[in-house]
Amino acid sequence: MTLGRQLQSVELFAGGGGMAIGMRRAGFEHQALVEWWNPAARVLRHNAELKPELWKPDQVIEQDVRLTYERLSQCGPVQLVAGGPPCQPFSFAGAHAGHSDVRNMFPAAIEVVRLLRPEIVVFENVPGLTRPSFAPYLDYVKDQLRHPHVAPIDADELWSDHHSRIRSENGDEVYRVYQDEINAADLGVPQTRRRIFLIAIRTDVAGADTWEGIQRPHSRDVLLHDQWVTKAYWERHDLPVPEAPPQQLAGLVKRIKRVGVPAGIRAWTTLRDALADVPEPYVAQPEDSGWPNHVAIPGARVYPKHTGSPLDLPSKTIKAGVHGVSGGEAMLRELDGTVRYLTVREAALVQGFPQDYEFPGPRSRVMGVIGNAVAVKVAEVLGIAIREHTGL
Incomplete structure (x- = not known):
């Protein structure tokens, strides 16, 4: 338009x-x-x-x-x-x-x-x-x-x-x-x-x-088709193909293999897609890095119902949380099961904020701003x- x-x-x-x-x-x-x-x-x-x-x-x-x-x-x-x-x-x-x-x-x-x-x-x-x-x-x-x-x-x-x-x-x-x-x-x-x-x-x-x-214009089924039928997703990210889909997705993948996916619809965007060009989180924010609010947050851990967002799916909903920082929804989970917190910058990117849009203030507050x-x-x-x- x-x-x-x-x-x-x-x-x-x-x-x-x-x-x-x-x-x-x-x-x-x-x-x-x-x-x-x-x-x-x-x-x-x-x-x-x-x-x-x-x-x-x-x-x-x-x-x-x-x-x-x-x-x-x-x-x-x-x-x-x-x-x-x-x-x-x-x-x-x-x-x-x-x-x-x-x-x-x-x-x-x-x-x-x-x-x-x-x-x-x-x-x-x-x-x-x-x-x-x-x-x-x-x-x-x-x-x-x-x-x-x-x-x-x-x-x-x-x-x-x-x-x-x-x-x-x-x-x-x-x-x-x-x-x-x-x-x-x-x-x-x-x-x-x-x-x-x-x-x-x-x-x-x-x-x-x-x-x-x-x-x-985007679909979960097309993503699963790219990952577990054509395997194009893993090739695009230059990753070895996992042996099998996670158990909770196995039934969906079986159905997709049987009925296929509609033409003209694109795959859901995953966390890995969204963060592909983002550098590793900084220990301390460098001057003029081009990636404001991108400091690593230590202490990520899994607990019941908060297991993080799988890297090869879209993130779970970014939430504000009772005190401004949500639980497992603010973590990403690698294929090997390791977890880490999303930085403020990564959470903002997941919400679609521009790379140079800044969030001044303590993390507990700005994560509330982003989650809302x-x-x-x-x-x-x-x-x-x-x-x-x-x-x-």
Whole structure:
């Protein structure tokens, strides 16, 4: 696609900038990036100073979204509001409190949509949002996006009462709302990372009624075919072919040998693919190495349910973890079973951050920043697909 005009956007819950970089690559220029957590806001400002073409330091608003409505109202016409409302209320690892959790920021995110009425809205969250127990609240979120003109009466109105009013007073829809679950590995990201995306397209925008989602050009089956049928994967990496696939993959490989794989689909990207040109981790960070945040972390060990990410598969999901550093998901595992921690740089590369995008601060904090991010390529692919579909 040849991108036309630069479109304007507001990024909410911007974190370390994963979605923001992806949408920037898709041709959206950020008027504001709202992020209350200092370690993440620091990353945004630091890289703005290094790369002014991304965004400007003063466009990073280090505040709770609920305190920024007046400032955001001063933004010019905005075509996109995007962001990932905090997912802890809906995550499998969290308390599962959902809409009753004080960290639920969907009301604040939708208030910004009411304020700015952009052509496009993109919200990201964890698959736990789709659990049956949360289904009524997810329907409420979607109906608010469809009918943002029906606002809550006040802060004390119960969400269920507000939802009843939306359904009785709705009138014409302002947005068409779509839901899609995307595994980043299916887009070529070296990580299995499933996330839910809510895409809202304003009804006066071309294609609002016909969005069918994005293509998935990469496949696990094609990777396994390359590894265990043609063996091309091992040849490409100049490695001896292992005797047999791991036991947990044997059944899949047997099926693939029998039925084959579809044409025109590429293999998943593995950790080995992604890190092929990355030097060994440094004991101490050298000056001007070109690989910032690439210092070895000692002490990696295996424990139940945390055995690391096999080097010849996409990484397990990079997570923030309770204290900013996840367990086995932050390790890679060699063919011989040895493990080591991913460096901050390697974890960032797995998430799609550029090689020279820096993460100032202690590892426990910046790993939290990286783990909470939207994978850059997912945002980029989604942003470009939306622009192509709508003609924006």
